[in-house]
Amino acid sequence: MVTLGDFLDDISALLVRPGIPPARAQARDLIAWVLDKPRFWPSANPDHELTPPEVEAIQQAAEKLKAGMPMQYAVGKAPFRHLTLRVTSDTLIPRPETELLVELVIAAQRGGKGTVVDVGTGSGAIALALAAESAFERIIATDLSERALAVAQSNLTAIPDDKRHKLDFRAGDLLSPLLTREWAPDTPETPALVEAVVSNPPYISPAELPDLPPNVRDWEPHSALFADNNGMAVIERLIGQAGDILQPGGLLAMEVDSRRCDLAVQAVQADARFTDVEPRLDLTGRP
Structure with a gap:
């Protein structure tokens, strides 16, 4: 049998690469994720005997990490708020900054009822967190990628029954999935109104591709990262559609990068249906 302490040494040696975070810490974290254990459990249990399937799963994940794949893709999991979600190359890796969108939508609830739409749901992170934490009665999650949507649906097991x-x-x-007869049976051209629309849309210009870090540029789905018109094409379309579907006083909450914050504000202000446009700061203090 292979003991965890010996295998931790082996994986640490495998992951030694110039310019990469300390290999032993990476090996410890990878093993903890694969075994579904707390972060420091591998270091505290060196005599634990690994089963052959566990050894194989850890080895495969370590080889992916060595090849440059982000940790979350290598182990197939990512944390988001209190959830642990399945992620694949068809979905973005959920990030702490996006957790602020969830907090914003929950704080903006009026009466704690109604419907919220998560546009471009990816792994389902925002929608699932809102389902678990908010009093919204219905959370609609849309995505153009059916493969991403399948991942989101598989993550239903991350929240209570x-x-x-x-x-x-x-x-x-x-x-567009809301503009259906099923959604609005009496007037299919005019959808029922929702309380909030939330999205982490594509907002990077294709011209910025060479400037992205390799762990993003080479691994995350480009369809979820890039948009034409200097990164604004999807944002502008979403603003127009959200204005059609939000109830009076409803909330449109979007994540954008600091380089496009002013452009996004201007785009919302140009639509007379929106008022009280307010940029919020991310975890680094940037708009």
């Missing part, structure tokens, strides 16, 4: 009925997954471009 009694919260899963809130989720409604729909394939399609931005808010």
Whole structure:
């Protein structure tokens, strides 16, 4: 049998690379993720005997990490708020900055009821967190990628059973899945109104591709990263569609990068249906 202490040494040696975080810490974290254990559990249990399937799973994940794959893709998991979500190369890796969107939407609830739409749901991070933490009665999650939507649906197991009925997954471009007879049976051209629309849309210009770090540029899905018109094309379309579907006083919450914050504000202000446009700071203090 292989002991965890010996295998931790082996994986640490495998992951030694110039310019990469300390190999032993990476090996410890990788093993903890694969075994579904707390972060420091591998270091505290060197005599634990690994099964052959565990050894194989850790070895495969370590080889992926050595090749440059981000840790989350290598182990197939990522944390988001209190959830642990499945992620694949079809979905963005959920990031702490996006957790602020969840907090913003929860804080903006009026009466704690109604429907919220998560546009471009990817792994389902925002939608699932809202289902678990908020009092919204319905969370509709859309994505153009059916493969990403399948990942999001598989992550339903990350939230309590009694919260899963809130989720409604729909394939399609931005808010177009809501413009259906099923959604608005009496007037299919005019969808029922929702309380909030939230999104982490593509907002990077294709011209910025060479400037991205390799762990993003070479691994994350470009369809979820890049947009034409200097990164604003999807944002501008989403603003127009959200104005059609939000109830009076409803919330549109979007994540954008600091380089496009002013452009996004101007785009929202140009639509007379929106008022009280307010940029918020991310975890680094940038708008």
